[in-house]
Amino acid sequence: MPLYEMTSDAFLPLARASFANLKVRERDDLQRLLRTQIDVLGDDLYVLTEEFGDWDESRRRIDLLAIDTLANLVVVELKRTNDGGHMELQAIRYASMVSAMTFDRAEQIHANFLSRIGQPADEARTRMLDFLGWENPEEESFAPDVRIVLVSEDFGKELTTAVLWLRERDIDIRCVRLRPYLDAGKHLIDVQQIIPLPEANEYQVQLREKEQVDRKRRVGRHDERLKFWETLIAMARTRQTRHAHRKPGTAGYLSATSGVAGLSFNYAIGLQTASTELYIDRGNELENKSIFEQLLARKDEIEATFGAPLLWEPLETKRACRIKDTIERGGYRSPESEWTMIQSSMIDSMIKLEAALKPGLSALGI
The missing domain is CATH 3.40.1350.10 (Trna Endonuclease; Chain: A, domain 1)
Structure with missing residues (x-):
C-alpha cells in the first residue's frame, strides 16, 4: 500500500x-x-x-x-x-x-x-x-x-x-x-x-517449538515401540509361534498372515493398551462383511474354545472388520519391568485366538 x-x-x-x-x-x-x-x-x-x-x-x-x-x-x-x-x-x-x-x-x-x-x-x-x-x-x-x-x-x-x-x-x-x-x-x-509478519512471528515461533516437541515425542514413541516388538518377537521365537520371524517396526501393530489372503493375525499396542486380533480386509467391503458374518455365526463355539468373550467389531466406518481380545495388563509406555508379563499375556491370547478361529477359517472355503 x-x-x-x-x-x-x-x-x-x-x-x-x-x-x-x-x-x-x-x-x-x-x-x-x-x-x-x-x-x-x-x-x-x-x-x-x-x-x-x-x-x-x-x-x-x-x-x-x-x-x-x-x-x-x-x-x-x-x-x-x-x-x-x-x-x-x-x-x-x-x-x-x-x-x-x-x-x-x-x-x-x-x-x-x-x-x-x-x-x-x-x-x-x-x-x-x-x-x-x-x-x-x-x-x-x-x-x-x-x-x-x-x-x-x-x-x-x-x-x-x-x-x-x-x-x-x-x-x-x-x-x-x-x-x-x-x-x-x-x-x-x-x-x-x-x-x-512481526505480529505473527511470536505465534509462528510457538508453533515451531510445539512441532519440535511433538517431533521428539514421535521419535521417542517409535523407538519405544520398536524395542517392544523386538522383545516380543524374541519371546515368540522361544515359543515358536506365528510371529516368531516377523521383522520388528515402529508401527502400533505387528502383523502375520492367517493363511487366508486378506486375513491377518495382529498384535496391537498403545501407550497403556494391548490387544490381539483377526483383521479382515480382502479389499472389498461386502466380502469382508460376509466373512465377518460367517465367523460371527460361530460366535458361541469360538468364544467357548477361546475361553472368554471377544470383541466383534464390524467397523462400520471402515472397509475392514475385526475380531479382538483386549489385554488388561498395559502397553509400551508401561514400565519395561512389566513388558515380559504383558508380552507373555499377548502371546497366550494370540495362541488361543488362532486355535479358536481355525475351524471357522477352514470352513470359509477361500
Whole structure:
C-alpha cells in the first residue's frame, strides 16, 4: 500500500520510486548505510563485517555478516531489485559456508573490518563481548545457528514461496522490504518486515517449538515401540509361534498372515493398551462383511474354545472388520519391568485366538 501525507483536507499519496531510478546502488549506498545502522532492519544485530568471502574456491561474498544477541550468525543479503532475484539461494550457500565459524575467527574478521572503516581493530573482542553480554568468549555457545535476512525493494512470488517453505522446515529466514518514495525531492524509505509478519512471528515461533516437541515425542514413541516388538518377537521365537520371524517396526501393530489372503493375525499396542486380533480386509467391503458374518455365526463355539468373550467389531466406518481380545495388563509406555508379563499375556491370547478361529477359517472355503 502507498504512503500518504495527511493534510487537514486529504490524504495525499507520496510518489513511489525505485532504487534504480534514484540511482541507489547496493554496495555503495544500501550496504554502506546499513553496516552502521543495521537496526533499521528492525532486529537487534551487530555487524561483524561486509563483503565477506574468505573461503577457498569461491568468489562469492556475503553483503553483511552479523551476530544477534543469542550469538547466532546472521547472513544479510541485499538487492535493489523489485523481485529479489535468486537471493535466497545465494544466502543459503553463504549460511552453510559460515556455519562452522568460531568466536576466535569471528573476532579476527571483525578486527579487519574495523580497521578498514577507520576504527580501532583491537576493540573487536570487547565490542563483541559487550554486545553479547558475555564476560569472556564462550566458544561452545557461539554460532549455534545461522539466520538469514533478505533485504530488497520488493520480493517476487517464487522467492516468497521458497522462503515460506524454508521457514516451515525450521530455517530462520526472513524478508525485509525497503520501498523508496519521493517527497518534495527527499528520498523516503518505508521499511517493512513482510515474512514473517512481526505480529505473527511470536505465534509462528510457538508453533515451531510445539512441532519440535511433538517431533521428539514421535521419535521417542517409535523407538519405544520398536524395542517392544523386538522383545516380543524374541519371546515368540522361544515359543515358536506365528510371529516368531516377523521383522520388528515402529508401527502400533505387528502383523502375520492367517493363511487366508486378506486375513491377518495382529498384535496391537498403545501407550497403556494391548490387544490381539483377526483383521479382515480382502479389499472389498461386502466380502469382508460376509466373512465377518460367517465367523460371527460361530460366535458361541469360538468364544467357548477361546475361553472368554471377544470383541466383534464390524467397523462400520471402515472397509475392514475385526475380531479382538483386549489385554488388561498395559502397553509400551508401561514400565519395561512389566513388558515380559504383558508380552507373555499377548502371546497366550494370540495362541488361543488362532486355535479358536481355525475351524471357522477352514470352513470359509477361500
